[in-house]
Amino acid sequence: MSAGQRKINKWILHAILVLLAIVTLVPYVWLIIASLKGQDDFFSAIFLPPGDGAFGIGWDKLSLDNYRALFDLGFEVNLINSVFYSATTALFATLICAATGFVLAKHQFRGRNLITLVVLGALIVPPTLLLAPGYELLYDLNLLDTSWGLLLPLVAPAFGVFLFRQAVIQSVPDELLEAARIDGCSEWSVFFIVVLPLVRPMIGAFMLITFLGMWNNFISPQIVLQTADKQPLSVAIAQLRGVYKTDYGLLTAATVVSVLPVAALFLFLQKQFISGLTSGAVKG
Amino acid sequence: MSTGGVDSRRVVFSWVMLAPFMVLFLVFVVYPLIQSAFLAANQTFGPGTRTFVGTKNFELLISDPVFWKAIRNTFIYALGSLFVQLPIAFLLSLALNSPKLRGRGIYRLIFFSPQLMGLVFVSILGALAFEKRAGLINQALDAAGINDLLVWITGNDAWLEPDWLQQHVMATLILISLWLYVGFNMIYFLAALQSVDKSLLEAAEIDGAGPWGKLRHVIFPSVKPVATFVILLSMIGSLQLFELPYILLESSGGPDNKGLTIVMYLYQNGFDLGDLGFASAIGWVLALILIGLALVQVKLTRAQEVNA
Numbered sequence: 026m027s028a029g030q031r032k033i034n035k036w037i038l039h040a041i042l043v044l045l046a047i048v049t050l051v052p053y054v055w056l057i058i059a060s061l062k063g064q065d066d067f068f069s070a071i072f073l074p075p076g077d078g079a080f081g082i083g084w085d086k087l088s089l090d091n092y093r094a095l096f097d098l099g100f101e102v103n104l105i106n107s108v109f110y111s112a113t114t115a116l117f118a119t120l121i122c123a124a125t126g127f128v129l130a131k132h133q134f135r136g137r138n139l140i141t142l143v144v145l146g147a148l149i150v151p152p153t154l155l156l157a158p159g160y161e162l163l164y165d166l167n168l169l170d171t172s173w174g175l176l177l178p179l180v181a182p183a184f185g186v187f188l189f190r191q192a193v194i195q196s197v198p199d200e201l202l203e204a205a206r207i208d209g210c211s212e213w214s215v216f217f218i219v220v221l222p223l224v225r226p227m228i229g230a231f232m233l234i235t236f237l238g239m240w241n242n243f244i245s246p247q248i249v250l251q252t253a254d255k256q257p258l259s260v261a262i263a264q265l266r267g268v269y270k271t272d273y274g275l276l277t278a279a280t281v282v283s284v285l286p287v288a289a290l291f292l293f294l295q296k297q298f299i300s301g302l303t304s305g306a307v308k309g
Numbered sequence: 310m311s312t313g314g315v316d317s318r319r320v321v322f323s324w325v326m327l328a329p330f331m332v333l334f335l336v337f338v339v340y341p342l343i344q345s346a347f348l349a350a351n352q353t354f355g356p357g358t359r360t361f362v363g364t365k366n367f368e369l370l371i372s373d374p375v376f377w378k379a380i381r382n383t384f385i386y387a388l389g390s391l392f393v394q395l396p397i398a399f400l401l402s403l404a405l406n407s408p409k410l411r412g413r414g415i416y417r418l419i420f421f422s423p424q425l426m427g428l429v430f431v432s433i434l435g436a437l438a439f440e441k442r443a444g445l446i447n448q449a450l451d452a453a454g455i456n457d458l459l460v461w462i463t464g465n466d467a468w469l470e471p472d473w474l475q476q477h478v479m480a481t482l483i484l485i486s487l488w489l490y491v492g493f494n495m496i497y498f499l500a501a502l503q504s505v506d507k508s509l510l511e512a513a514e515i516d517g518a519g520p521w522g523k524l525r526h527v528i529f530p531s532v533k534p535v536a537t538f539v540i541l542l543s544m545i546g547s548l549q550l551f552e553l554p555y556i557l558l559e560s561s562g563g564p565d566n567k568g569l570t571i572v573m574y575l576y577q578n579g580f581d582l583g584d585l586g587f588a589s590a591i592g593w594v595l596a597l598i599l600i601g602l603a604l605v606q607v608k609l610t611r612a613q614e615v616n617a
Contacts, residue, residue: 038404039411045401046419049488053422055445056434067443071452125330132323140327147338151599153549153572154592157585158341158348164356181333212322241427243552248580259429263556266433270559273443280433284426291425295418 060277061087067273091278100279102254103261107240108286110175110257115236117180119228125181126189127220131202141190147183160248168249175249179239185231192227193220233294240287258283348589355583366590376591378566379574382479386570387547389483390490395543398491399536402498403528417499420492428489432556435485439473439557447471474557478568482553494539501535502528533613541606545599551576571595 058072066074066086076083129141159178160169168174197220205219221228243259250256256264262279269275349366351359370376401420405413423431438445447470450456459468473481505528513523551572554563562569562577571591579588 042404042416046416049419049423049492052434052438052445052488055438059437071445071448121329121333124326128323128326132319134320134323137323140331143339144334147334149600149603150338150342151545151549151592151596153551153575154345154589154596155338155341156575157579157588157592158344159337160579161344161348161353161356161585162337162341177333178337181330181337183334183338186330212319216326237425237427241429243429243556244576259427262430262433266436266556267559271443273437273440276433276437280430280437284430287427288422288425 056277056280058087059273060091060281061089062274063088063090064272064274091274092282094275095278095282098265099254100261100265100282103256103258104282104286106255107257107259107283110172110246111236111239113176114179114239115232117176118182118185118235119232121181122185122231123189123221123224123228124216125186126191127193127197127216129186130190130193131197131199131220144183144186148187156244156248163249170249170251170255172255175246179242179245182235185235188231189224189227192224197223229294233290236290237287345589345592348586349593351586353583353585356585359586362586366587367594369587370590370594375562375566375569376574379562379569379571382566382568383548383550383570385479386482386486386550387544389479390486390543390547391540393483394487394490395494395540397487398494399498401491401495402502403524405495406499406502417492417495420495422492423489424493426489428552429556431485431489432553435481435488435553436474436557439481439485441470441472441474444473446473475564476567478554478558478563481557482550482568485553485557490543494543497535497539498532501532504535505531534610537606537610537613541603544602548595548599548602 055072059067062074063086066083069075073082073084074086075081076086078084125144129137129144163169163174163178166174168177201219201223202215205215210218240257241259242257243263246255246257246260247263250260253261253264258279262276262283265279266276348359350361350363352362352366353359404410405416405420407413410416426434437443439447441447447456450459450471456469456471459471460466467476471477509527509531510523513527518526549572550570554568554570555573555576558568560581562573572595575588575591575595578591579585
């Protein structure tokens with residue numbers, strides 16, 4: 026291949042990539058602008074409404090009114106709920122799965138292999154199969170429409186145990202545990218002082234994945250919670266659409282409010298997320 | 310070295326550490342799993358009202374045309390993921406794999422970014438963007454003159470303002486999920502491409518292999534394990550599609566159930582109509598399909614290992 030042709034190929038590749046990048050980004054731009062527009066301006070322009078301002082755009086038509094209307098409806102309650110549910114799930118799921126994964130990887134006791142097998146086997150159970158019996162169970166336990174009913178079934182995911190078991194096997198050498206014990210560490214300090222720091226990359230990735238998973242979880246709160254004040258953003262926004270179907274400004278504002286916190290969190294912790302995402306798939 | 314006292318203390322510790330997980334796992338996974346088998350043989354009107362019906366749920370299920378419609382829609386979507394979404398993701402990962410490519414970090418982040426929004430919020434955005442009048446898609450198609458072109462080609466005036474959410478539900482679902490998942494799967498493929506042996510590629514080049522030859526003989530074989538894993542994950546996810554159509558179609562199956570999926574059908578029966586037994590039966594059918602798929606994947610992977 027000649028150098029000239031290579032150069033042309035490179036430009037074609039970039040042209041395609043830029044086009045795809047634009048297609049990916051345009052919905053965000055549309056979303057943000059839409060959340061600032063008044064209802065009438067949706068029909069006058071795709072993006073910014075025309076007017077007398079700079080570049081022939083009616084900048085004065087943009088406002089935060091939609092956001093004001095949103096918070097007048099009490100949307101901040103749902104935002105707080107989402108933060109609470111997601112943070113709680115991330116924290117407890119990480120602790121529980123790390124403890125279980127560590128014990129299954131490094132401790133000898135009767136029944137260990139059986140438990141490991143059952144936990145790994147549980148990975149193939151599709152969560153949708155447990156929806157109906159899980160609902161019945163929460164009804165029997167009187168936990169419907171409570172935070173406990175939402176969170177308890179979600180803070181002990183089998184795949185978390187699997188991930189932490191792998192992480193411990195890979196990055197915690199037996200000799201180190203023995204050395205710590207000989208130095209007089211109790212089993213508790215072995216876990217908290219020796220093991221947890223060694224699997225820190227997995228802790229970061231898993232916390233982030235669980236946090237996002239709960240933030241975006243729709244079906245569990247939809248089934249478990251009935252009271253509007255207890256709903257997280259995911260369910261609240263769907264209900265908002267049910268009531269204000271054509272209030273595009275309000276709905277786009279609600280979407281922005283729901284997405285911004287996690288987007289910021291992700292950009293902050295990007296590396297850990299991507300590595301956690303692929304850690305199950307690729308060895309080494 | 311260790312004495313009996315240390316050993317038994319360590320066993321107690323093990324069980325204390327295991328206890329929270331074991332209790333929650335037994336109560337919220339194992340017990341419901343067992344119950345789902347019993348439930349599938351019962352009819353209920355809301356929780357705690359079982360009437361034994363034997364295999365009637367499954368008989369009703371296979372004779373219900375709505376169920377078959379849901380199966381069909383779900384598989385159309387899954388095939389869309391398999392034959393449209395994953396190939397695009399793979400091509401993108403190939404394009405972004407070259408370390409010489411300028412701005413590949415930025416491209417990667419951009420293509421991955423829709424994943425950050427999460428399915429539910431993407432569904433809301435999708436529902437608004439595909440709105441008939443005010444939506445981004447129709448306004449953009451109109452501005453680009455594509456609507457006029459479509460009317461001219463098809464001779465059908467409906468393309469002037471296509472009603473995506475009502476008339477072209479499956480296509481809309483596939484398009485939105487393209488936007489959402491292509492970058493996500495690209496990340497897996499990019500990770501897989503890291504494992505391609507550079508010296509093998511060079512050797513192939515010296516032997517006169519073109520881009521296609523390198524792809525076929527070097528790249529495909531080394532990404533195959535990850536590719537089968539990604540395909541399996543994508544199929545498992547696709548066959549359990551729920552939030553996207555549920556939100557897009559405002560908790561209905563759409564006109565003539567055009568957008569009804571298996572899990573939506575399960576949800577409607579279990580939670581709108583209150584028949585948790587029938588819902589469990591649907592859950593079992595879906596579980597068997599998924600487990601069947603997983604077994605096929607394991608078999609294929611084994612066969613590869615034997616051949617290799």
